[in-house]
Structures are given as C-alpha cells and as structure tokens.
Amino acid sequence: MHPITVLILVLIPLTVAYAIMLMAKRLGVNYFDHFVGEASPEALGAIRFWVFMILVMNVAWEDLPSVSHLPAQLRTKMGIMSLLHMIPDWGSVYASYTKLLALKIVTLTFLVFAMVGFKTRLSVPCATILVLIHAGILREHFNYYHTGLVPILVGIALSFMPCGHGLSVDQHFSRKKTADAILPLAVYGWSRYLCWAVIASAYVMAGISKIRNGGFWWWHGANLKRIVMTDTLNPMHFEWGLEHEIASLPVFVFSALGISAVVAESLYGLVLFSKRARFVIPMLTVGMHLGILFFQGILFFDLILIQAVFYNLSEWVPQAWRGINTVNHDPLSETQRRRLHKKYFSVLIFMTLGLSICWLSRIEYYPATAMQMYSNTQTDGLIHYKKVWAVYEDGHKEEARLEKWIGAVADSRYRFVLIKAPEAQQAFFKEIITIANRDSQKRNIIRFDVETYQWNFLTDQNNPDFGRVINIATYPKAVTEKKTPSNSPNNSSRN
Helix, strand or coil: CCHHHHHHHHHHHHHHHHHHHHHHHHHHHHHHHHHHCCCCHHHHHHHHHHHHHHHHHHHHHCCHHHHHHCCHHHCCCCCCHHHHCCCCCCHHHHCCHHHHHHHHHHHHHHHHHHHHCCCHHHHHHHHHHHHHHHHHHHHHHCCCCCCCHHHHHHHHHHCCCCCCCCCCHHHHHCCCCCHHHCCCHHHHHHHHHHHHHHHHHHHHHHHHHHHHHHCHHHHCHHHHHHHHHHHHHCCCCCCCCCHHHHHCCCHHHHHHHHHHHHHHHHCHHHHHCCHHHHHHHHHHHHHHHHHHHHHHCCCCHHHHHHHHHHCCHHHHCCHHHCCCCCCCCCCCCHHHHHHHHHHHHHHHHHHHHHHHHHHHCCCEECCEECCCCCCCCCCCCEEEEEEEEEEECCCCEEECCHHHCCHHHCCCCHHHHCCCCHHHHHHHHHHHHHHHHCCCCCCCEEEEEEEEEEEECCCCCCCCCCCEEEEEEEECCCCCCCCCCCCCCCCCCCC
16 A cells, blocks of 8 residues: 555544544533533433343343254354354354353343443443344344344443443442542433433434435335335234235325434434423334334334433432432532543544444444435335245145244244245255144144235235235245246345
8 A cells, every 4th residue: 555545544533533632622511511411320320221121121032042943054244243253163152052042041141230230340341242242143144133223232332331320239239439439420411411322323324324325205105105015014023914904095194104204213313402302202203113013013112112211210210219329519620621521522523423434334234333224215116025834734824923933033034034045045944844843743834835925006006915926935845936927026125
C-alpha cells in the first residue's frame, strides 16, 4: 500500500476522533442539561433487571439441546460465532445434547445472577457473552433473525455501566460503601440514556432501511400486503386462521399501515429528545408489534416488553426493596462536571458514528446489524409460500408441525430450512423422520411433501386456495418435482 494512502487512513480516524472530543468538550454539559438528566442507581438497576429478565424468558423458552438433532449442513457463518469455531473440537458441542443442555443451564444461571444483581461486575458481561453464544448457535442453523437481538445489544452496553449499584443483591448485602459505588447522579443518567440510544437506534435503522433499500414506495399497500400475506400463508408459530379476512382487505389499508410503520420507526429517535415522546412512542410501538402479531403471526415479545425501560421502572418497586442510597450528593466542581459530560457525550457520539457506519455499509455481522428486515419492495402482487405435509404409511396426509420433533425449529424457523440447499433439506427431513418414528405407537411417517404455492393477490384476489401448487418436493427420498414449465419458485419475497 502506498505510504500516502496509509497516512490518509491513519489521519482520517484521528481527525474524526479529535473533532468528536472537541465537540464533546463544548456541547457535553448543555446536551446533558437539555436531554439526558440525572437518574438514580435504582433507575439503572431497574433497566438491568428488566432487560435480563427478558433474556431469561427467551433462553428458557428456546430448546437449545435439540440443536444436536440438526444436521451440520444447515450451518452458515454467523458473525462473531466464527471466533468460537477457531477453538479445537468446538463443533462437537453442536452434536451433543448434554453439552448444549449444560450451556443452556449455565447461561440461565448467569442471566438470573445478572437480573438480580449478584456479583454484577462479573455476571452481567458473562451473561451477555453466554446469551450471545446461545442465540448465535440457533442463528447459525437458520438465519440472522432479529427476535431477541435488541435486549442482547442493551446487555452489551450494560456490561460497561455501574448497573449493580441499585436494586441489586450486591447493593442489598454490601456491608460497606465502596468508593466506586459513590458516583454522581449524572453517571446513572448518562448510562440510562445510552441504553435508550441503543433501543432507539434499532428502530430508526429499521425505518430508514425500508426507504433506502426499498425506495420511497416501500409503504405502497401492494408491497406490504405481499409481506403480510407471505408470512400469513407460510408456516408460522402463531396462526389465527384469518387468511381470508386479511386477503380481502383493500390495498389502501396496507398503504396506511405501511406509512404508519415507516414513520413510527424513523421517528422513534425522538424518545432521546422529548419526555413527551418517551411517554407516547413506546406505547404506540407496543401497538405496532401487536399488529404484527395479529397480521403476520410473529411475536416480538422482547420488543414489546423492552418499551417499559422508557418509564421509571424503579418507581414501581416498593421502597423497602430499594436499599440504602449510596449516591454521592457532593456537588461536582465545574472542571469535574465538564470532564464527566465530555466523557459520556463522546461515548454517545462514537456509538452513533459506529451505528451510522454499520447502516451505511449494510453490515449484517452478528450481533451487528443494519436492521434491514422486510426492506425490499415488490408491488406486482406475486407471492410464493410453502406448506409442509407429513405422509403416513397408510396414505394419510396432514400438515406437519416440525417443532413437535425438534424444538429448536419452533417459531416456525424451519421455513428458513426450506430455502437452503437441497442436500441440507434432505439431511434435515431424514433426521425429522427418524425422530418422529422412534418408539412411535402410531402410524409411521414415510415422507414429507413440501409444496410451493404461487399466488397473485392483485389479479386473482378471490382464489379460495390462495394460488396453486407449482412445485412438490418429497423428503427424505429423492426430489420429485411437478412444475409449471413457465414458472419457478421465487423466495425473494422473504426478507
């Protein structure tokens, strides 16, 4: 590399860093006074409790040990998980039910410790690393889905904060006040604000990604109806049987929903600048996620619950549980005050800059993400979806719920298996049949039929069958296909 190029690559980051530090020195105090505000250790402790409670619920629900039944062919590279594969014999973990169960138990243990604030300095970062691994293993086998991701990102931020100084076992049983527990209220205020910023940035990136990737007309009703109907008709964990009712809704209804979604996500950042926005926007966001559950059958329970961190959760805690106040009420000198705000404002700017680069570069490197889900646009009304049928030895056929046999594919993650390589699908269904027929007292399953449907809801709106079958693949036997010559499955509708 040319020396001048090297010099430029070195000088640009240094110049940016210097400009940020200069900006922080000038604006840090004013920014804090206008937008951040002081907070108590209990307010930050309540956020820690709530975020790790969400992660406890998520890990407890997931059937990680059943990953041992998934074939290695399903695995793809998943961001920082690549580092673990550098460990000798790491792959043996995936094939061992016992090792995966041990990982789940250890992860839950540290998550509970972090939630209640026991040995917080150790338990919070350890719990965050473990839950990153736990969630990463699942994503390696399916795709980079975003359910449960935002609480993990907040957990990473909390690992660098004094979040154990309030509403924690450490605080309750501490016999003496240690020097590091005596901090100004501004420290807890900035820490709380940075947690808010992590959550807000996820929504803002999701909103502006839709316009950037899908264009101004992303919100067009035909595009959103395609997204909704694809999820509604595909195998989903929550199915309400409302396909006909949703399909009958006119396009302009989806246009209104699309505009609302883009505006709500893009303007979510207002929670960082307005108390009124922090009161209103989280409640509206809960309504949006309930709408997603109703229309698409997708439960973002983590995002519904995490909205509560914008309210003062510590006020809901009985006074007797709050313990002794360990805050230093001595006023800071002007120099100390400027230095403190310069430090935290610099962190905020650097974090914002990093997230902006991540978004501009469209980075999807677990756990980093530009939040680009559902950001493509297609307004021709054409959708493709799949149905999985179990065929028994007596010829009987019924729709299969594969999570009955391998719990890790719950939340209908097996729909992502259906778009993987044929060899991976063959290995997957072979394992499913083995488990399904093991010690079975009922009829044996001889194969699975995966039917691919094609439907245009604009030109064939009243079709009671929601389109027609254009492909049938049978597993685990050799693939046999029944195709319409001029058509082929298109999975681009799946974002």
